Amino acid sequence: QVQLVQSGAEVKKPGASVKVSCKASGYTFTSYYMHWVRQAPGQGLEWMGIINPSGGSTSYAQKLQGRVTMTRDTSTSTVYMELSSLRSEDTAVYYCARSSVRTSLDLWGRGTLVTVSS
Amino acid sequence: QSVLTQPPSVSAAPGQKVTISCSGSSSNIGNNYVSWYQQLPGTAPKLLIYDNNKRPSGIPDRFSGSKSGTSATLGITGLQTGDEADYYCGTWDSSLSAFVVFGGGTKLTVL
Numbered sequence: 673q674v675q676l677v678q679s680g681a682e683v684k685k686p687g688a689s690v691k692v693s694c695k696a697s698g699y700t701f702t703s704y705y706m707h708w709v710r711q712a713p714g715q716g717l718e719w720m721g722i723i724n725p726s727g728g729s730t731s732y733a734q735k736l737q738g739r740v741t742m743t744r745d746t747s748t749s750t751v752y753m754e755l756s757s758l759r760s761e762d763t764a765v766y767y768c769a770r771s772s773v774r775t776s777l778d779l780w781g782r783g784t785l786v787t788v789s790s
Numbered sequence: 791q792s793v794l795t796q797p798p799s800v801s802a803a804p805g806q807k808v809t810i811s812c813s814g815s816s817s818n819i820g821n822n823y824v825s826w827y828q829q830l831p832g833t834a835p836k837l838l839i840y841d842n843n844k845r846p847s848g849i850p851d852r853f854s855g856s857k858s859g860t861s862a863t864l865g866i867t868g869l870q871t872g873d874e875a876d877y878y879c880g881t882w883d884s885s886l887s888a889f890v891v892f893g894g895g896t897k898l899t900v901l
Binding site: 707709716717718719721722731733734735767769774775776777778779780781782783 | 841894
């Protein structure tokens with residue numbers, strides 16, 4: 673069925689990097705954009721960036737520029753989000769979600785908890 | 791501080807109606823479609839309303855959406871205890887800081 677399956681929870685130390693994966697299935701991978709959205713404990717949704725799986729082009733939230741990198745592997749229909757120089761404020765659940773051009777995020781992964789702690 | 795403004799909480803009794811507002815600007819709501827997402831406790835957000843007022847397959851017609859100018863509203867009628875959740879509005883934005891913006895979320899309590 674149509675779904676996004678994310679990698680498992682991670683625990684990282686401050687200053688380290690984390691790479692989260694999101695594997696798409698049940699639809700044409702290159703026909704939809706993929707977003708990453710995070711949610712800190714007890715907080716709202718924060719958009720992190722978008723990748724076009726077709727050509728690999730990306731755009732990132734200004735706040736995360738320089739620390740976030742989104743990539744994709746079309747052979748496995750998987751997108752990746754890597755966040756570097758982790759700090760405690762990066763502790764959150766990270767979601768991938770797909771959309772068409774300038775439309776709603778209509779399919780979400782279950783989320784990946786990333787905990788940053790010394 | 792979220793780009794879109796929502797009330798932190800709303801409440802109503804079972805069977806009643808509730809509305810949740812979402813206020814933005816011309817760079818986001820004013821020139822783009824609005825979506826609404828429902829997040830049940832401990833789960834991922836789920837699309838509830840898209841293109842201002844359309845419901846995805848499987849979403850009951852108790853849920854409705856509207857937009858006027860730079861504001862949008864989610865309406866829920868015939869409230870059920872299972873509707874207790876956080877609700878987020880979202881849309882695209884033409885500013886340089888982010889392509890997609892969300893409201894801060896509204897916690898719905900069904901008394």
